[in-house]
Amino acid sequence: MKLYYAPGACSLSPHIVARELGLPIELKKVDTKAKTVEGGGDYRKVNAKGYVPALELDDGRILTEGPAIVQYLADQKPEAGLAPKAGSFERYRLQEWLNFLTSEIHKAFSPLFKPNTPEEYKKISKENLAARFDWLDKELSGRDYLMGSAFSVADAYLFVLLNWTGFQQIDLARWPSLTAFQARVAARPKVQEALQAEGLLKKAA
Numbered sequence: 378m379k380l381y382y383a384p385g386a387c388s389l390s391p392h393i394v395a396r397e398l399g400l401p402i403e404l405k406k407v408d409t410k411a412k413t414v415e416g417g418g419d420y421r422k423v424n425a426k427g428y429v430p431a432l433e434l435d436d437g438r439i440l441t442e443g444p445a446i447v448q449y450l451a452d453q454k455p456e457a458g459l460a461p462k463a464g465s466f467e468r469y470r471l472q473e474w475l476n477f478l479t480s481e482i483h484k485a486f487s488p489l490f491k492p493n494t495p496e497e498y499k500k501i502s503k504e505n506l507a508a509r510f511d512w513l514d515k516e517l518s519g520r521d522y523l524m525g526s527a528f529s530v531a532d533a534y535l536f537v538l539l540n541w542t543g544f545q546q547i548d549l550a551r552w553p554s555l556t557a558f559q560a561r562v563a564a565r566p567k568v569q570e571a572l573q574a575e576g577l578l579k580k581a582a
């Protein structure tokens with residue numbers, strides 16, 4: 378399988394998931410501004426929506442949208458337990474988390490990364506994020522991961538989104554459970570591998 382990604386973007390979530398599962402994937406780096414694939418190629422031919430992530434299956438089919446991709450990956454190795462069994466109530470709980478993350482957190486960040494977003498709009502986006510983080514911080518207090526004690530695909534997604542606070546002058550220290558969650562996920566060896574592969578770790582001096 379090939380994963381089309383941009384360093385540190387939401388595509389890091391399926392990247393982490395693939396590594397956690399031990400699924401071999403070929404990484405294809407995308408310039409999301411130019412819509413080109415490193416080494417040549419028009420990314421819009423892979424994903425006409427022009428954004429990452431996209432997963433290309435071995436038979437050539439393309440799957441887009443991060444929450445769908447991570448569930449697809451998890452279902453290739455159900456024994457790893459990164460997503461509850463399809464059809465179970467717990468699977469809907471996971472989807473509840475993925476939907477919350479994508480619509481309430483991810484898409485509140487998106488305007489902050491756009492150079493033409495008015496400052497006043499950015500301020501409102503940050504206020505909205507802070508309100509969501511207030512709630513999420515309480516939810517996460519006393520438990521290690523979103524689904525409870527076990528790491529799931531939703532945690533990979535939340536980890537990536539929380540990383541973005543560092544680029545947007547949002548001080549995560551205001552939310553102790555989120556700060557602890559971030560450190561817990563960062564400490565996972567496969568997460569470190571993914572960060573390294575995307576060139577996101579500082580080189581030792």
Ligand SMILES: N[C@@H](CCC(=O)N[C@@H](CS)C(=O)NCC(=O)O)C(=O)O
Nearest residue numbers: 386387409427428429430442443444
């Ligand atoms: N709904 C999509 C959104 C993906 C998305 O926002 N991708 C961003 C990076 S995090 C991107 O590629 N932006 C470049 C663009 O939209 O041109 C998903 O959840 O996968």
